[in-house]
Amino acid sequence: MSDRRSIKNSGITLLLASILTIGFTTIGFSGAVSAATDDLIEKGQYMVWAGGCIGCHTDVKNKKPELAGGLALKTPFGIFYSPNITPDKETGIGNWSDEDFLNAFRQGLNPAGEHYYPVFPYPTYTKMRDADILAIKAYLFSLKPVRSVVKDHDVQPPFGMRFLQGFWKAMNFTPGEFQDTTGKSAEWNRGAYLVEAVGHCGECHTPRSELGALDHSMALAGTVKGPDGGLVPNITPHPKTGIGEWTEDDIIELLKNGMKPDYDDVQGGMEEAVIFGLKYLKDADLKAMAVYLLSLDPIDNLIEKPKK
Numbered sequence: 001m002s003d004r005r006s007i008k009n010s011g012i013t014l015l016l017a018s019i020l021t022i023g024f025t026t027i028g029f030s031g032a033v034s035a036a037t038d039d040l041i042e043k044g045q046y047m048v049w050a051g052g053c054i055g056c057h058t059d060v061k062n063k064k065p066e067l068a069g070g071l072a073l074k075t076p077f078g079i080f081y082s083p084n085i086t087p088d089k090e091t092g093i094g095n096w097s098d099e100d101f102l103n104a105f106r107q108g109l110n111p112a113g114e115h116y117y118p119v120f121p122y123p124t125y126t127k128m129r130d131a132d133i134l135a136i137k138a139y140l141f142s143l144k145p146v147r148s149v150v151k152d153h154d155v156q157p158p159f160g161m162r163f164l165q166g167f168w169k170a171m172n173f174t175p176g177e178f179q180d181t182t183g184k185s186a187e188w189n190r191g192a193y194l195v196e197a198v199g200h201c202g203e204c205h206t207p208r209s210e211l212g213a214l215d216h217s218m219a220l221a222g223t224v225k226g227p228d229g230g231l232v233p234n235i236t237p238h239p240k241t242g243i244g245e246w247t248e249d250d251i252i253e254l255l256k257n258g259m260k261p262d263y264d265d266v267q268g269g270m271e272e273a274v275i276f277g278l279k280y281l282k283d284a285d286l287k288a289m290a291v292y293l294l295s296l297d298p299i300d301n302l303i304e305k306p307k308k
């Protein structure tokens with residue numbers, strides 16, 4: 001309410017100023033600004049879809065409210081419970097400032113300055129643009145606050161010690177926003193941003209070291225040790241071991257409807273990525289991702305169940 005009033009006031013000031021100079025150009029100014037706020041929330045919701053936040057931050061099986069946390073995420077290092085990211089002031093993130101939010105995504109730090117575990121994919125989200133991160137915050141803060149206390153992580157020592165994450169970070173984390181590549185089309189750069197930053201496809205499709213760091217030399221080339229212990233396919237355009245034989249439309253169809261060219265449905269983490277967000281993305285964005293994926297250097301990496 002007070003926001004609106006101050007916007008209106010500045011509108012009026014500007015209006016007066018413009019009457020004195022060129023006349024009626026700023027009529028409707030305050031209306032345009034409140035619409036921009038709705039736009040921001042809408043943009044934030046879109047980024048939440050693209051970023052797969054709902055799948056991790058919602059305990060669907062136990063019928064818990066959306067984004068209220070509590071989902072158990074099993075990893076080789078222990079079980080993590082996703083936090084409540086609704087704007088509840090006590091049990092959620094209702095007291096967070098813009099800076100707190102940016103620090104979490106860009107630096108992997110909580111408001112007390114402690115390190116997050118990389119099971120929150122901040123090592124990838126660090127590439128997101130500030131404007132998109134703040135749009136996500138605007139969207140989350142437009143939701144109904146849900147009171148939801150989440151269990152403590154059940155992580156074995158030494159991994160259970162948050163401060164030790166500092167060493168992990170020093171070795172494995174490079175903060176920094178995504179940069180467009182000059183000489184590439186706007187479509188390609190949009191696809192790159194969606195795949196490499198927001199969509200965090202590599203968090204599942206890129207193999208990891210023993211310490212859980214992504215092996216960037218094998219980016220998107222698949223792994224037999226996916227997040228839920230399953231196989232994650234090679235999505236570089238290698239004709240035999242990757243998706244080199246797929247068309248742009250095949251990829252769009254998979255991201256939108258979860259269907260592979262052989263009419264098989266995707267399962268597991270990919271099914272969730274589609275259901276909780278990718279399917280809502282604009283066709284132009286899905287196409288941009290397809291264009292980007294098919295432009296990558298093919299990596300020959302056959303992903304199949306280890307022979308017994």
Ligand code: HEC
Binds near residue numbers: 054073081083093
């Ligand atoms: C792969 C699962 C996963 C995904 C995807 C994910 N998160 Fe999280 N997130 C977590 C976990 C687990 C934590 C807690 C990490 C910790 O305690 O160190 C976390 C922490 C957070 C926090 C800090 C909360 C607090 O109370 O300190 C915020 C905010 C957050 N996530 C927002 C998001 C948003 C927004 C997205 C989508 C863009 C997202 N997350 C995607 C798993 C995930």
Ligand code: HEC
Binds near residue numbers: 202226230273
């Ligand atoms: C939570 C983990 C996870 C995330 C995040 C994820 N994927 Fe997947 N993806 C998978 C798994 C697991 C499969 C295999 C599913 C199956 O075969 O049923 C898969 C399958 C695919 C396939 C089909 C490949 C094939 O050969 O069948 C494509 C294409 C794909 N993913 C693209 C993407 C893109 C693009 C993104 C980012 C926007 C993404 N994935 C994000 C886990 C993930």
